[in-house]
Amino acid sequence: MLHGRFSDAFPQDSERLVSLAEILSAFSYALDLTEGQPEGHCVRSCWIGTRIGQALGLPENDLWELYYTLLMKDLGCSSNAARICELYLADDHRFKHDYKFVDGNLGNVLKFVFTRTGTDAPFTRRVGAIANILKNGPEIARSLVETRCMRGADIARQLRFSDNVADGIAGLDEHWDGSGKPNGVAGDAIPLFSRVALLAQIVDIFWKANGREAACDEVKARTGSWFDPELCTAFLAIAGKDDFWTDLAAPDIEQQIFALEPAQQVTLVDEDYLDDIASAFGQVIDAKSPYTSGHSNRVGDYVDGICAHLGYADDRSRTLRRAAILHDIGKLGVSNLILDKPGKLDEEEWAIMRDHARHTTEILGRISIFEDMAAIAGAHHERLDGTGYPLGLDAVTISMDTRIISVCDFYDALVADRPYRGAMPREKALTIIKEEVGAAIDPRCFEALEAITEQ
Template sequence: MALEIRLAEILGSLSRALDLTEGQPPGHCVRCCWIGVNIGHTLGLSDVDLRDLYYMLLLKDLGCSSNAARICDLYLADDLAFKKDFKLLDGSLPQVLRFVLSHTGAHAGLAERFRSVINILRNGGEIARELIETRCQRGADIARQMRFSDGVASGILDLDEHWDGGGKPLGRAGESISLSARIALLAQVVDVFHSASGPDAALAEASNRSGQWFDPAVVAAFVTVAQSKRFWTMLGRDDLEAHVLAMEPGQEKALADEDYLDDIAQAFARVIDAKSPFTSGHSERVAVFSDMIAEEMGFDGRRRRWLRRAALLHDVGKLGVSNSVLDKNGKLDEAEWQAMRGHAGLSEAILSRISAFADLSKVAGAHHERLDGKGYPRGLTGEQIEIETRIVSTADVFDALTADRPYRAAMPISKALAILREGIGSSHDPLCIEALERALDRAAMAEAA
């Protein structure tokens, strides 16, 4: 069945998940879209180029989760705070040195911190290139999976290139850099400095980096745009997202079929699972296990398809949890545990903003609830937990037990099922566990045949 949805509505809301993992205040990508599209209009971009720019700005951070674990590993730091503060650097050597010394291993032992600092000082250029290359290439790939044009993908790929050739990962210069990337780079710096210190700071940063980071023509267009009081006022309004939705080029409502929504869910599952090496493929596997359970329980095809989307997106809130927590090899302290528990509520909050996904947000928000009321975030009990949520919860725990984790190796399937059975009636629904066992038996027999 065809659905009438606004593509911009979906992207605007999902971009808030990207803001989380970049350590930015909520609405960063939406504000960048407002800034960048106004610059694009001033530059006289065609309708096609404006459309590509619009979507690229909302999706510019699609690859941002893919380097989070590496940042934690290299800098012994909270990736969210690291990324937030890194956005305030202008790339000058004194600033970079101060940043490395202040942000590397603040809570690590002296010897470990010393080794990390020396490694970064010796190999910093290659480390930065590798981190940015991973981020940009992954983001461009996911944009293509979401059916966006090469113009959108190339803008994401070039996002960290600089006008003078000093950027990364390829060191492109001048007009060899995608115009949408040139606009987006300026837009994100303007938003970061405006959010931190106001319009004057944003204008000063644009001027200071003109001809180095930024295309002078793009800076000139921004200076023209910045003369409008409304331009700055809008950046602080709670309803900015609605205005950005209204300025979608062409004012088109995208007609999307079920396949399209599947593509979006699968693409964002890749963003979610890239956050940690221990969750690679997790969302996809939870979707598969959920579907196997649902099939055994007699769900029809349409209901199973809906459930697969809920399973793919159930952990979107983990984009707002630091990898220093997600990948910790040991017991979490109370603050870390609270941060981890918060991901379920974040998942629900993000998905509930999207009309196409709002009905599955409750599944995502409740997948850590338990039948005995000892789960989180609401402590729901028994029949308060929908059957779809019970299915995803069973699939989620089964996959977690049978995959490697920072604190233990993957368990054999038989042991994982035994642990699930121990939780019958308290943690998990016996019907879901029985359905999973039947589905696994059928899969094993099919493979052996």
């Protein structure tokens, strides 16, 4: 059961309440980016898994908890991205996407590792990486899964979900026969929600890549090894109907999953809960790279300070803080090969990096209550002189809200470590920012930043 459910505590027509399903389904698209999955993967997995739960006759509250386990199954996915790049010398998105098609057979796993590790790296680095994997492969794989699953469970609890949901996320990569990770538990010892989520995930991946027959064949092949046989029987029964696949492929699949949330369990979110959600996803964002730990919430803190200095109303300051915390959510779509590159980005890499601002706007724009934040947060790399990105806005069109986030993001990027340099002291950072006042940075925002960072 969710801690702090608001459906009975607030009037249903309040303009400041929004469905939890709407918010988290939108954020699930950011998780898809991080896992290298086609858009809507978590949403479709939620639809598939909830249908399996219905076929099993689960009671309504169990269905509700299963629903959110499925939607948020990849909450921890950003936490091992940098490590994957470091160990395998590979694009984390592509590596994660392709590995989902490996069936766990040792020979197939080794073939995958040998053909994906360091393909663009110098020969000696590639040989060293493969040697390390041959020596420590099982522990490397276990630790990567453990990091991902435990981190996802922790964030689920921060989102006020119960231990049932958190445990469901933590057990996502356990297999029915005990061959999974990180703990190698088997059978009914694996949480039911984990068993359903793994099955739903594989169904969507193989269906999206190769169609319904491929998905069903994969389920049959892994019955009794990866998958609980009872769940496979339930899935194959509902998958035998054409409308199952027609509905799964429908363009309104997101609206369909809203309708699948058990009616008596629909959860509405108030202002305090919105703060918690923004903070939790700020942690998902910052976990993507070791160089961004704490960045999102620090930018939020600076925004709070500037808003107070400029006399912003409390409610507007609160909204802007959320936009600040979420301003980099689009970076979940950028490989760590680019995010953590110690040298200068080439033209193609820079184009991918710039695209993160567009992703931020699109993800936040999916949420009605965050709609005003989407354009504000997505514009944080625009410049007053019109040479910024992604839209080339200028002083006439860049809002004051965006100007505040921009200067705070700029400052924190300078005073924190980056892959290409160490952290700068306050004075040096302010000197660099001052040179951009009038061209990129609003003078009022700069003066406020100076004031709130005085020691």
